[in-house]
Amino acid sequence: xxxxxxxxxxxxxxxxxxxxxxxxxxxxxxxxxxxxxxxxxxxxxxxxxxxxxxxxxxxxxxxxxxxxxxxxxxxxxxxxxxxxxxxxxxxxxxxxxxxxxxxxxxxxxxxxxxxxxxxxxxxxxxxxxxxxxxxxxxxxxxxxxxxxxxxxxxxxxxxxxxxxxxxxxxxxxxxxxxxxxxxxxxxxxxxxxxxxxxxxxxxxxxxxxxxxxxxxxxxxxxxxxxxxxxxxxxxxxxxxxxxxxxxxxxxxxxxxxxxxxxxxxxxxxxxxxxxxxxxxxxxxxxxxxxxxxxxxxxxxxxxxxxxxxxxxxxxxxxxxxxxxxxxxxxxxxxxxxxxxxxxxxxxxxxxxxxxxxxxxxxxxxxxxxxxxxxxxxxxxxxxxxxxxxxxxxxxxxxxxxxxxxxx
Amino acid sequence: xxxxxxxxxxxxxxxxxxxxxxxxxxxxxxxxxxxxxxxxxxxxxxxxxxxxxxxxxxxxxxxxxxxxxxxxxxxxxxxxxxxxxxxxxxxxxxxxxxxxxxxxxxxxxxxxxxxxxxxxxxxxxxxxxxxxxxxxxxxxxxxxxxxxxxxxxxxxxxxxxxxxxxxxxxxxxxxxxxxxxxxxxxxxxxxxxxxxxxxxxxxxxxxxxxxxxxxxxxxxxxxxxxxxxxxxxxxxxxxxxxxxxxxxxxxxxxxxxxxxxxxxxxxxxxxxxxxxxxxxxxxxxxx
Numbered sequence: 001x002x003x004x005x006x007x008x009x010x011x012x013x014x015x016x017x018x019x020x021x022x023x024x025x026x027x028x029x030x031x032x033x034x035x036x037x038x039x040x041x042x043x044x045x046x047x048x049x050x051x052x053x054x055x056x057x058x059x060x061x062x063x064x065x066x067x068x069x070x071x072x073x074x075x076x077x078x079x080x081x082x083x084x085x086x087x088x089x090x091x092x093x094x095x096x097x098x099x100x101x102x103x104x105x106x107x108x109x110x111x112x113x114x115x116x117x118x119x120x121x122x123x124x125x126x127x128x129x130x131x132x133x134x135x136x137x138x139x140x141x142x143x144x145x146x147x148x149x150x151x152x153x154x155x156x157x158x159x160x161x162x163x164x165x166x167x168x169x170x171x172x173x174x175x176x177x178x179x180x181x182x183x184x185x186x187x188x189x190x191x192x193x194x195x196x197x198x199x200x201x202x203x204x205x206x207x208x209x210x211x212x213x214x215x216x217x218x219x220x221x222x223x224x225x226x227x228x229x230x231x232x233x234x235x236x237x238x239x240x241x242x243x244x245x246x247x248x249x250x251x252x253x254x255x256x257x258x259x260x261x262x263x264x265x266x267x268x269x270x271x272x273x274x275x276x277x278x279x280x281x282x283x284x285x286x287x288x289x290x291x292x293x294x295x296x297x298x299x300x301x302x303x304x305x306x307x308x309x310x311x312x313x314x315x316x317x318x319x320x321x322x323x324x325x326x327x328x329x330x331x332x333x334x335x336x337x338x339x340x341x342x343x344x345x346x347x348x349x350x351x352x353x354x355x356x357x358x359x360x361x362x363x364x365x366x367x368x369x370x371x372x373x374x375x376x377x378x379x380x381x382x383x384x385x386x387x388x389x390x391x392x393x394x395x396x397x398x399x400x401x402x403x404x405x406x407x
Numbered sequence: 408x409x410x411x412x413x414x415x416x417x418x419x420x421x422x423x424x425x426x427x428x429x430x431x432x433x434x435x436x437x438x439x440x441x442x443x444x445x446x447x448x449x450x451x452x453x454x455x456x457x458x459x460x461x462x463x464x465x466x467x468x469x470x471x472x473x474x475x476x477x478x479x480x481x482x483x484x485x486x487x488x489x490x491x492x493x494x495x496x497x498x499x500x501x502x503x504x505x506x507x508x509x510x511x512x513x514x515x516x517x518x519x520x521x522x523x524x525x526x527x528x529x530x531x532x533x534x535x536x537x538x539x540x541x542x543x544x545x546x547x548x549x550x551x552x553x554x555x556x557x558x559x560x561x562x563x564x565x566x567x568x569x570x571x572x573x574x575x576x577x578x579x580x581x582x583x584x585x586x587x588x589x590x591x592x593x594x595x596x597x598x599x600x601x602x603x604x605x606x607x608x609x610x611x612x613x614x615x616x617x618x619x620x621x622x623x624x625x626x627x628x629x630x631x632x633x634x635x636x637x638x639x640x641x642x643x644x645x646x647x648x649x650x651x652x653x654x655x656x657x658x659x660x661x662x663x664x665x666x667x668x669x670x671x672x673x674x675x676x677x678x679x680x681x682x683x684x685x686x687x688x689x690x691x692x693x694x
Contacts, residue, residue, distance in 0.1 A: 040523060
């Protein structure tokens with residue numbers, strides 16, 4: 001009896017020593033939450049592909065060999081801000097998530113932005129477009145990686161106005177993203193001497209655009225600006241062709257177009273469209289090598305979209321910051337500060353930096369959709385037309401209203 | 408004023424999809440007493456079958472109009488034989504839950520393999536282009552959709568309300584035991600009716616393939632509106648669902664013109680109003 005109690009006392013002491021021992025060593029556990037639209041209209045441009053991109057980033061970081069333990073969980077926000085914030089809260093409170101990545105849909109992205117700030121997590125947004133994430137609603141916990149509405153307006157929008165498209169009519173998705181894109185593009189159009197003659201706000205996920213297209217046609221505007229995304233954009237473009245809008249002399253401005261959208265429209269209809277992205281799988285050997293690895297693991301063998309590429313590159317940079325910190329990855333503001341202090345460089349987006357407001361700066365590329373006769377493979381869609389350096393593509397710090405800049 | 412004509416016509420085009428789909432739902436509900444929530448998924452399957460026929464078999468749009476409804480119809484009949492028939496006489500809720508589950512499974516399977524952004528399906532060459540009506544540019548394909556679906560709707564109505572076969576069907580719904588006593592195979596007739604309703608959904612799917620993307624969720628986006636159409640028209644009323652389908656398409660089209668933000672809710676507002684005033688729907692008879 002007595003020996004037994006001594007034994008258990010010793011065991012208890014041993015355990016206590018082990019536990020304190022762990023607490024003294026560097027904490028090297030990280031949990032990543034990939035929050036996306038897993039089944040709706042944005043699922044192909046983010047969704048399961050973004051989770052895959054996160055897995056590849058973990059593999060390539062080599063942190064596992066250095067004693068780090070990294071887990072990934074994924075969630076479906078269904079394009080609803082309430083669901084998105086509920087998942088984010090649960091991830092921080094129950095699952096102990098450290099970093100949330102992707103989050104397409106600006107409405108959800110802005111809502112989740114607040115939760116992450118409140119919980120002091122890290123937010124690497126790739127999928128959302130609204131420039132507000134690093135402007136009026138910026139947060140010390142947020143890095144906005146891939147693209148934003150300011151960039152889209154100042155590349156595709158500006159190029160079209162300068163080419164003579166001085167009257168615009170907008171088809172705008174009726175939520176945060178559409179409003180931001182229309183606002184930023186309108187600013188560019190006006191600044192370059194153009195005029196917005198009208199517009200219509202359509203509900204998210206509209207199957208039929210004919211009513212809206214007829215209004216756009218009747219407006220006689222030279223450019224019909226599509227301030228929408230995903231399935232809404234593909235439907236607008238396809239149906240605009242049907243109603244003879246392009247043949248009638250009006251031009252479509254696909255302000256935001258993804259690789260998967262071009263696939264869905266088909267080259268026959270999409271050919272000749274001009275648009276901007278910050279990543280395309282077929283840029284150089286490095287992007288091709290990554291894209292091949294990625295596509296081999298995708299169910300439909302699709303190469304990564306720029307959103308998925310952004311998840312990968314953002315996480316790679318995040319891991320570099322963790323390595324530099326050496327451990328204890330749970331203080332979001334500290335990690336993001338470290339990320340901002342290091343220049344970014346990766347195989348997919350090249351060299352760049354993260355501004356104090358959280359905006360990642362890298363090159364943007366103007367593309368044109370190839371003719372069916374020019375396309376050599378199932379995903380060979382883009383022709384590079386021009387490159388816009390990062391400092392010209394994104395919001396200049398002087399114009400940003402971000403509170404972080406006023407320190 | 409010109410713009411108004413154009414919106415009316417566009418409304419009619421959308422209305423023809425509502426009419427075709429709600430017609431199938433009304434046939435199934437009227438004859439089988441099943442609230443067929445799988446209707447949207449079957450509509451989507453119609454579009455996908457057309458896509459496969461073209462891309463794997465080289466079979467063109469015109470054959471797809473015939474073959475897709477038959478193929479999906481057979482799939483529907485298998486569903487009816489293996490699952491739905493066991494629900495006869497049970498509360499509507501069981502049928503609703505079962506078909507809803509089927510819809511989720513079918514959509515999930517398609518989404519797993521084809522993603523969510525859809526596949527392109529070109530307009531057949533014969534129907535490409537459009538004509539200038541003076542007040543609008545009408546794509547020929549859209550005109551074709553309106554005329555074709557009107558013909559199909561009227562043919563279905565005629566089949567059920569005016570032919571001997573239709574009379575048997577309606578009698579079998581009223582009193583299956585008695586009809587069986589006359590030597591008619593009631594279960595087989597019910598299976599065929601479900602097949603017909605499903606075939607109509609698939610037909611609408613083929614018609615919509617060149618206009619919309621062939622997407623796994625194309626039906627899920629539409630089905631709720633179509634249910635509202637059926638409720639407004641009066642559950643199970645064939646003519647009611649045809650007329651309401653077209654009418655609601657027009658009302659929705661006008662909303663898109665005058666107040667676009669409300670265009671995806673106007674149908675439900677109308678549904679509430681109709682139910683408040685006439686709970687059996689516009690053409691429904693009190694049970």
